[in-house]
Amino acid sequence: MRGLRIATIGGDGVGPEVIEATLPVLRAAAEASGVSVETVALDWGGEHMLRTGRAMPADGADVLSECDGVLFGAVGRPDIPDDELIWGLIIGLRQALDLAVNVRPVRSWDGVTTAVRTEEPIDFVVVRENTEGEYAGVGGRVGQLGIEVAVHSRTAIERTARYAFDLARQRRGRVSLVTKSNAMRYGYPLWDEVTASVHLDYPDVELEHVLVDAMAARMVQRPGGLDVLLCSNLFGDILSDLAAGLVGGMGMAPSANVLPGRGPGLFEPVHGSAPDIAGAGIANPVACLLSAALLLDHTGVEGAGDRIRSAVTTTLRDPATHTPDLGGTATTTDLSTSVLTNLQQPAGGAPSAPTEHLVSLPTSRR
Incomplete structure (x- = not known):
């Protein structure tokens, strides 16, 4: 079985929560295509800066270069100036890894009122x-x-x-x-x-x-x-x-930071760290789930990204799965568990996402 080595950076606020909710879905989608996933958790972000004076180690880019992709949560906390954390982590990584292109798909979703x-x-x-x-x-x-x-x-x-x-x-x-x-x-x-x-x-x-x-x-x-x-x-x-x-707010917005044709790419929900709801278990994980789908596209795991998008499509049609930002009462875990359940349905059980909504990124190899 082919394997992927994925670095995860939870970061700050709700970042670790949406990463935790996403990983079981990412693994299931990859394994359905015959690809195993090894994750390397990195504690970079605000806590790391307060502890060491840096948001990430000086060799952070080198550490990530040994991975096939990076799943990033969020950056930002009230007790550290925003520019210090952003330049010390996300913009710093974009420049150090020469992640030339940022890709942000935007699509409407059945069942989501805007x-x-x-x-x-x-x-x-x-x-x-x-x-x-x-x-x-x-x-x-x-x-x-x-x-x-x-x-x-x-x-x-x-x-x-x-x-x-x-x-x-x-x-x-x-x-x-x-x-x-x-x-x-x-x-x-x-x-x-x-x-x-x-x-x-x-x-x-x-x-x-x-x-x-x-x-x-x-x-x-x-x-x-x-x-x-x-x-x-x-x-x-x-x-x-x-x-x-x-299309429903920042909780619905995925992104990919890539150097076309090469890797690793860095994939992150566009939303911020949302410190006001951190720890409440109500952050919307859809943007992170869709970012994981882009990661699987970029690393060439055939069909895996489509599985996630299809499962998200099915899940969002049910208002009972909507988190508070979408007008519902579901938790982060409720929504991601529903996506995982829909993804694991037998072949043919879950409807495919419309092909015009799928984003295929050029395949990257380490």
């Missing part, structure tokens, strides 16, 4: 450049002056754009490049230029240019026609959070 109602099902993917932009860490503070420099390189834009076009070919063949080229004179015109050049290699994929403010309005008014959104680091971060609000 604040914004749309006539058409929502099914699109935000593809976000993951190492540069406003999050490059370039700038400084002098007295009352703060300077944050956005860095955009042809190399980073091109590899993100190619990922977006490759993904669009698997889906419905449309890429929307989201920039602010009308007001920002250097970085975003470079995005336009490089993406247009990459597009020449994908004549079968439609490309449109949309300003970020217009895209924000369109996502709320007409999200049904979107397919793949190609975004800078900052714009992808903001728009994907807005998108989560369209």
Whole structure:
């Protein structure tokens, strides 16, 4: 039996809770495809920072490089400045492992009521450049002056754009490049230029240019026609959070941090650590479950990610499984146990998720 070695980083707040709820589902889905899963639990995050002065060891990236993938919970706690923890852990890992692309699938779910109602099902993917932009860490503070420099390189834009076009070919063949080229004179015109050049290699994929403010309005008014959104680091971060609000909230938002064609990738629910509900057992584990599905896609475990998505689809149709953020009273364990039960039904017992909702990531090997 082939084996996977998966590192888990529970992190802070509800992070360890959603990781614990996800692991039995991840294992069951992988084992159904003949793949065993070994997990390596790492106690990185706020507690580690308070104990050692660092959110993770200095050789953290090297430790993760020995694994096939990383499942990450959440980062953030009230007694540590947010920027210290985020830069010390999640952004630090993205840059150290050169996780060039952040992928955030967005889809509506039968049975989940949302604040914004749309006539058409929502099914699109935000593809976000993951190492540069406003999050490059370039700038400084002098007295009352703060300077944050956005860095955009042809190399980073091109590899993100190619990922977006490759993904669009698997889906419905449309890429929307989201920039602010009308007001920002250097970085975003470079995005336009490089993406247009990459597009020449994908004549079968439609490309449109949309300003970020217009895209924000369109996502709320007409999200049904979107397919793949190609975004800078900052714009992808903001728009994907807005998108989560369209499909049930942050508890429904998975993500993948990947270097296309290589590994390991880091897979995490988009939601934060939610310290206000930590320990209450009511955090929504769906985003973490769907992140595990992306991990299994990326590591080439055939059919396993689809099993998880199908089981989540079946589970969410029952309001009794909904956690409080979805308007229900179920616990974290109630929801994840239902997903595991539906996943373990005999072949043919659980309906498949619609194929247009599935995201296939390029296979990675260690």
